[in-house]
Amino acid sequence: MTDVLESNRVGALARGADAVADSTQYDVAAVVREFFGETADVVFDCVSIQSTIDAAFDMVGRGGTVVMVGVPSQPVQIPSFRLQDRQIRLQCAATYMRENYEEAIRIIAPGGVDANQMITASFPLDSIVDAFAAVASGGNIKVLVTGDGVDLGRGESSL
Numbered sequence: 674m675t676d677v678l679e680s681n682r683v684g685a686l687a688r689g690a691d692a693v694a695d696s697t698q699y700d701v702a703a704v705v706r707e708f709f710g711e712t713a714d715v716v717f718d719c720v721s722i723q724s725t726i727d728a729a730f731d732m733v734g735r736g737g738t739v740v741m742v743g744v745p746s747q748p749v750q751i752p753s754f755r756l757q758d759r760q761i762r763l764q765c766a767a768t769y770m771r772e773n774y775e776e777a778i779r780i781i782a783p784g785g786v787d788a789n790q791m792i793t794a795s796f797p798l799d800s801i802v803d804a805f806a807a808v809a810s811g812g813n814i815k816v817l818v819t820g821d822g823v824d825l826g827r828g829e830s831s832l
Contacts (some may be wrong), residue, residue: 674692674694675693675694675696675704676696677697677698678812679774680818681811681814684793684814687790688790688791691708694706696724696725696728701732702731705732707710712735712737714733715739715816716733716737716738716739716740717740718739721745722743722745722746722747723743723749725737726741726749726751730751730752730761732808734759735759736759736760736762737761738762738763740764740765740766741765742766745831791815792816792817793814796817796818802819
C-alpha cells in the first residue's frame with residue numbers, strides 16, 4: 674500500500690498490509706518489485722491522479738490489471754502504448770452503487786471483514802462540522818456520523 678500520509682500507512686500495516694511506502698519518497702514501482710521480487714499482478718489506484726496512474730502502470734506486470742477505483746478530479750492520460758504492448762487490462766470501478774453495499778454487507782455480516790477497523794473517528798450528527806474537519810484533515814480512513822441523540826420526530830432517540 675502506498676500513501677503520502679504516514680497515518681494511512683501506519684493504519685494499513687495495523688490492518689494487515691504486508692508493506693507500505695511513502696509514494697512521495699520512493700520510486701514506488703521499484704519498491705513493489707523489490708518487495709515482491711516481481712511486478713504486481715493487480716494494482717488498485719484509489720486516487721486516480723496522473724502521478725498515481727503512472728505509478729500503477731509502472732507497478733503492474735505484463736498481462737496484469739490496473740483497477741481505477743478513484744474518481745479522477747480532472748482528466749488523466751493513460752499510457753496506451755504500455756497498455757497495448759504489455760497487454761495490460763484496465764478495469765474501471767464504479768463505486769457507491771447499491772450492489773456494492775449489498776456485497777459489502779454479505780462479506781461483513783458473517784465476520785469476513787472487521788468493518789470497525791476501518792472507522793477511525795465517530796461523531797454524533799450534531800457535531801457534523803467536526804466530522805467534516807476530521808475528513809479534511811486526511812488523518813482518517815472512514816469517519817462515521819451517527820444519529821445518536823437526534824429526535825427523528827417518531828419518538829426515536831437514535832438511529
